[in-house]
Amino acid sequence: MAENTVKTSMTMIQALRSAMDVMMEKDDNVVVFGQDVGYFGGVFRCTEGLQKKYGKSRVFDTPISEGGIVGVAIGMGAYGLRPCIEIQFADYIYPAYDQIVSEAARLRYRSAGDFTAPITIRTPCGGGIYGGQTHSQSPEAVFAHVCGLRTVMPSNPYDAKGLLIASIENDDPVIFLEPKRLYNGPFDGHHDKPVVPWSQNPLGEVPEGYYTVPLDKAAIFRPGKQLTVLAYGTMVWVCEAAARETGIDAEIIDLRSLWPLDLETIVESVKKTGRCVVVHEATRTCGFGAELLSLVQEHCFYHLEAPIERVTGWDTPYPHAQEWAYFPGPARVGAAFKRTVEA
Amino acid sequence: MSKGEPLRLHVPEPTGRPGCATDFSYLRLSPAGAVRRPEVDVAPMDTRDLAYSLVSVLDGEGNAVGPWVPQIDIEVVRKGLRAMMKTRIFDSRMLMAQRQKKMSFYMQSLGEEAIGTAQALALNVDDMCFPTYRQQSILVVRDYPMVDMICQLMSNERDPLKGRQLPVMYSVKKAGFFSISGNLATQYIQAVGWGMASAIKGDTKIASAWIGDGATAEADFDTALTFAHVYRAPVILNVVNNQWAISTFQAIAGGEDTTFAARGVGCGIASLRVDGNDFLAVYAASQWAADRARRNLGPCLIEWVTYRAGPHSTSDDPSKYRPGDDWSHFPLGDPIVRLKQYLIKAGAWSEQEHEETQKRLEAEVLAAQKEAEQYGTMASGHTFSPAEMFDGIYKDMPEHLRVQRQQLGI
Numbered sequence: 042m043a044e045n046t047v048k049t050s051m052t053m054i055q056a057l058r059s060a061m062d063v064m065m066e067k068d069d070n071v072v073v074f075g076q077d078v079g080y081f082g083g084v085f086r087c088t089e090g091l092q093k094k095y096g097k098s099r100v101f102d103t104p105i106s107e108g109g110i111v112g113v114a115i116g117m118g119a120y121g122l123r124p125c126i127e128i129q130f131a132d133y134i135y136p137a138y139d140q141i142v143s144e145a146a147r148l149r150y151r152s153a154g155d156f157t158a159p160i161t162i163r164t165p166c167g168g169g170i171y172g173g174q175t176h177s178q179s180p181e182a183v184f185a186h187v188c189g190l191r192t193v194m195p196s197n198p199y200d201a202k203g204l205l206i207a208s209i210e211n212d213d214p215v216i217f218l219e220p221k222r223l224y225n226g227p228f229d230g231h232h233d234k235p236v237v238p239w240s241q242n243p244l245g246e247v248p249e250g251y252y253t254v255p256l257d258k259a260a261i262f263r264p265g266k267q268l269t270v271l272a273y274g275t276m277v278w279v280c281e282a283a284a285r286e287t288g289i290d291a292e293i294i295d296l297r298s299l300w301p302l303d304l305e306t307i308v309e310s311v312k313k314t315g316r317c318v319v320v321h322e323a324t325r326t327c328g329f330g331a332e333l334l335s336l337v338q339e340h341c342f343y344h345l346e347a348p349i350e351r352v353t354g355w356d357t358p359y360p361h362a363q364e365w366a367y368f369p370g371p372a373r374v375g376a377a378f379k380r381t382v383e384a
Numbered sequence: 385m386s387k388g389e390p391l392r393l394h395v396p397e398p399t400g401r402p403g404c405a406t407d408f409s410y411l412r413l414s415p416a417g418a419v420r421r422p423e424v425d426v427a428p429m430d431t432r433d434l435a436y437s438l439v440s441v442l443d444g445e446g447n448a449v450g451p452w453v454p455q456i457d458i459e460v461v462r463k464g465l466r467a468m469m470k471t472r473i474f475d476s477r478m479l480m481a482q483r484q485k486k487m488s489f490y491m492q493s494l495g496e497e498a499i500g501t502a503q504a505l506a507l508n509v510d511d512m513c514f515p516t517y518r519q520q521s522i523l524v525v526r527d528y529p530m531v532d533m534i535c536q537l538m539s540n541e542r543d544p545l546k547g548r549q550l551p552v553m554y555s556v557k558k559a560g561f562f563s564i565s566g567n568l569a570t571q572y573i574q575a576v577g578w579g580m581a582s583a584i585k586g587d588t589k590i591a592s593a594w595i596g597d598g599a600t601a602e603a604d605f606d607t608a609l610t611f612a613h614v615y616r617a618p619v620i621l622n623v624v625n626n627q628w629a630i631s632t633f634q635a636i637a638g639g640e641d642t643t644f645a646a647r648g649v650g651c652g653i654a655s656l657r658v659d660g661n662d663f664l665a666v667y668a669a670s671q672w673a674a675d676r677a678r679r680n681l682g683p684c685l686i687e688w689v690t691y692r693a694g695p696h697s698t699s700d701d702p703s704k705y706r707p708g709d710d711w712s713h714f715p716l717g718d719p720i721v722r723l724k725q726y727l728i729k730a731g732a733w734s735e736q737e738h739e740e741t742q743k744r745l746e747a748e749v750l751a752a753q754k755e756a757e758q759y760g761t762m763a764s765g766h767t768f769s770p771a772e773m774f775d776g777i778y779k780d781m782p783e784h785l786r787v788q789r790q791q792l793g794i
Contacts, residue, residue, distance in 0.1 A: 116577025152555035152563035
């Protein structure tokens with residue numbers, strides 16, 4: 042479509058805002074709300090200007106009540122609206138856990154399609170920002186385990202907009218996790234180097250109008266032959282740096298949709314490379330990496346030439362002062378690449 | 385400062401336990417007709433007195449008295465009585481079917497039939513109710529086919545929910561009856577969201593939220609009140625205070641020396657406390673609240689004072705925690721007996737008609753049960769195919785579920 046050919050340099054914040062703008066324009070049933078998202082435009086600016094453009098009945102501030110925000114969204118979904126709501130930090134999504142797990146995820150099933158919950162829950166996640174224990178968590182495994190939910194995480198502005206539009210349009214409830222470390226620019230884990238803004242990255246070139254990036258489809262972020270890397274969010278960039286710095290020809294798969302996921306792309310890649318490393322920021326035990334390991338083992342056992350490794354956050358709460366010892370940076374990831382290739 | 389006595393933890397207890405009578409003086413009752421009826425645009429703060437008294441219309445002799453006597457067509461009252469009777473007959477019949485192992489589980493609404501019935505009659509059919517598991521009277525009075533209800537209860541081949549849900553967890557969108565969840569209180573805030581959606585779209589429909597006394601202790605109760613107040617959502621927030629949450633007396637839920645209606649006033653919501661066994665009072669209060677909501681004047685909270693006459697569920701034995709004859713001492717009596725008395729006095733009902741109606745409804749329920757049983761029972765094993773288990777989790781079946789279904793060999 043002609044409107045899509047006009048591209049603008051956008052940060053992830055601007056791309057997400059653009060996605061909501063496009064969808065609010067396109068569909069009168071899309072409403073946006075959450076803590077500080079209305080007049081103020083969000084603590085991360087993701088909804089800036091939307092209330093002014095679409096009015097208070099479609100973009101509004103809410104009380105500080107995560108269960109309430111998700112609960113009213115489910116009720117609105119049952120009425121026929123398509124809410125795109127925000128939980129200020131993924132670390133604060135837990136009060137809404139009952140509404141998400143027992144209600145949003147189950148509504149279609151338990152009512153045999155009588156009622157549905159076509160809602161998108163946006164929430165900033167991930168560390169690498171000195172956020173400490175309650176501004177850094179990656180709770181994706183908590184949602185990937187819940188049948189009836191879709192869990193999505195973009196790694197760049199182009200995908201962020203396309204995936205968010207696809208999520209809002211999707212009739213299933215979507216947990217849309219936004220790595221806040223990537224809001225203003227890609228981050229490869231080298232915290233001692235200056236941040237490069239999205240304007241200097243081709244993935245910051247975003248169409249102004251409507252487009253989608255399909256759910257359930259992974260992206261080959263970096264093609265390679267020596268090993269397959271399964272990653273998402275900030276870790277995609279860390280893995281790319283690790284490949285560059287170790288000289289290992291890693292095929293980095295950006296999952297984008299965590300669950301349901303694109304098993305075909307994963308299996309095809311591992312069968313080709315024979316080696317696999319799984320990388321995420323979240324804590325290790327029962328993290329989403331465990332599921333990825335299991336799937337690769339189940340589907341690629343006879344093609345594997347080395348044990349599957351996983352590089353993750355430690356099984357500790359996310360610390361403040363020890364940020365870079367916790368965060369799985371390029372050195373730790375690169376070491377795993379080497380072990381796997383040499384095994 | 386003088387040295388204080390050792391602190392003591394206060395744990396509320398009901399006055400009546402098995403073998404001793406309940407002292408119902410805690411109920412804060414008001415004589416029929418004694419409580420004022422404010423204008424529909426009353427300021428929430430000015431309903432404080434109403435939240436601590438009790439609106440009732442029917443006196444002990446079956447007269448309708450006071451400012452809350454509703455403008456209601458006598459045919460609607462007769463319909464209400466029939467629906468209450470039908471609900472009770474349905475409940476007792478399904479209880480029996482559960483004992484015969486034709487279904488795994490059942491929950492009666494014995495003694496609470498007036499509340500759902502009269503409110504549903506005061507609403508429009510496209511006003512969405514967000515019920516708990518004890519508002520089956522709404523489905524009955526909205527004439528949802530009993531056969532479909534029983535098929536759900538029996539999880540048989542005609543179960544509208546395809547065997548996925550525990551019995552009584554109905555979902556009937558076309559009857560304005562939201563999908564019931566096992567998780568308490570969740571629907572209370574969802575109802576507020578539904579009402580907000582109606583307001584966002586400039587619609588005229590309102591929402592009706594339901595919760596029990598025990599479940600008011602869940603966070604979603606307070607959340608719902610906050611959101612309903614903040615956005616002036618067109619919603620009726622019903623609290624059915626039947627005095628019991630399984631074995632737990634309402635004082636443990638926070639009802640001691642206060643009322644649940646008072647919670648509404650504290651949150652800036654106009655609140656009423658109403659005799660839940662008085663059909664006319666329920667209708668009048670519901671109509672008042674619906675009118676308020678429809679005129680953009682905001683939400684209303686109503687505490688319905690009633691008594692859970694039956695066991696909590698078919699898995700419960702109330703004789704282990706409360707007096708066996710408790711209901712016969714409950715001061716607000718039986719909603720069916722009270723409405724029957726009124727209608728007879730008004731010349732619109734008779735003992736004979738009552739008896740005939742009872743027999744006719746019993747036959748109707750029996751016929752519906754027989755028809756439903758043709759499509760199978762839990763005992764006969766005629767249920768939906770296990771292949772259905774994988775369907776409808778997402779709008780379209782993802783690959784992993786297709787694979788799992790194949791692994792089951794179907």
